[in-house]
Amino acid sequence: MGNDFSLSIRPRRLRRTKALRDMIRETTLSVKDFIAPLFIIYGKGVKEPIPTLPGQYRFSVDKIADEAEEIHSLGIPAVILFGIPEKKDSEGRISYADDGIIQRAVGEIKSRVPELHIITDVCLCEYTDHGHCGILKGNEVDNDRTLEILAKQAISHVRAGADMVAPSDMMDGRVAYIRRELDKNGFQDIGIMSYSSKFASAFYGPFRVAADSAPSFGDRTSYQLDPANAREAIKESLLDIDEGADIVMVKPALAYLDILKTIKEESLVPVAAYNVSGEYAMIKAGEQMGWIDGNRVMMETLTSIKRAGADLIITYFAKEAAGLI
Numbered sequence: 001m002g003n004d005f006s007l008s009i010r011p012r013r014l015r016r017t018k019a020l021r022d023m024i025r026e027t028t029l030s031v032k033d034f035i036a037p038l039f040i041i042y043g044k045g046v047k048e049p050i051p052t053l054p055g056q057y058r059f060s061v062d063k064i065a066d067e068a069e070e071i072h073s074l075g076i077p078a079v080i081l082f083g084i085p086e087k088k089d090s091e092g093r094i095s096y097a098d099d100g101i102i103q104r105a106v107g108e109i110k111s112r113v114p115e116l117h118i119i120t121d122v123c124l125c126e127y128t129d130h131g132h133c134g135i136l137k138g139n140e141v142d143n144d145r146t147l148e149i150l151a152k153q154a155i156s157h158v159r160a161g162a163d164m165v166a167p168s169d170m171m172d173g174r175v176a177y178i179r180r181e182l183d184k185n186g187f188q189d190i191g192i193m194s195y196s197s198k199f200a201s202a203f204y205g206p207f208r209v210a211a212d213s214a215p216s217f218g219d220r221t222s223y224q225l226d227p228a229n230a231r232e233a234i235k236e237s238l239l240d241i242d243e244g245a246d247i248v249m250v251k252p253a254l255a256y257l258d259i260l261k262t263i264k265e266e267s268l269v270p271v272a273a274y275n276v277s278g279e280y281a282m283i284k285a286g287e288q289m290g291w292i293d294g295n296r297v298m299m300e301t302l303t304s305i306k307r308a309g310a311d312l313i314i315t316y317f318a319k320e321a322a323g324l325i
């Protein structure tokens, strides 16, 4: 490079000042992107820390409205609820009881913070004594019998006041089945956010401790997706859209940003990403060890999920990130 060398194209010109960097930023996080997960446990007066998810708690029904109010006051528009019942059985019957844990929690939240959008996770794994996401026939999950229970559960959540249901079981045909049953019961205006591309992932480990939902034998590979399969994952989301899903989802988020991007490009519905428990726990652990700057890694992570195409991000960071936006 001699003295007469001159560069005419200099991308760094656009990075020179903060004002300019702010002007050309392509992706901006908003609190309105976030959905905060909440765990509701049986009992009274309970707010217990979840050891695998630092900063997250399990709340009893009488404590949940305070938390919901705080979430709402930060501008976060929605929560997604997970229940931990006292008793479980082989068919997860407690999951559709009128006085079940989620049904009561929904009532509490609705009466205190009616504007907060309540989504309920619809699945059997937290309610079955074997921890699988459906009803067993021998050692296998019986798809079609499971649909009936899932629909009962969804309807009971909506009767209690839920605004949207989110089936996370990965049974075939469950979106169409739940849609039909909701409509039959007069709930045609209640949306379905489908966990449409959900992988059999080790990143759910910390959640299963929180929700007490680990399978007692085997794993979930006969219903959740193989992490190696992109085309099959995209097919699942497109199928769920055909079945009537209002919002689709990719889960986990970070190891599957390629899937998220493709689904965003191939569909015309909002796409959610679930920034799952393992993704959260790893950042918290790295921060606790003093190895990474937790806040910066959190914001970079959430930004990457949005940049890849997420319209909505389900994240345990919702409250913390809201405080930094």
Ligand code: PBG
Binding pocket: 121, 122, 123, 124, 125, 126, 168, 169, 203, 204, 205, 206, 207, 208, 213, 275, 276, 277, 278
């Ligand atoms: C199933 C469900 C799971 C998660 C959300 N819904 C666990 C699983 O499939 O085993 C995981 C969420 C997370 O890891 O944060 N009801």
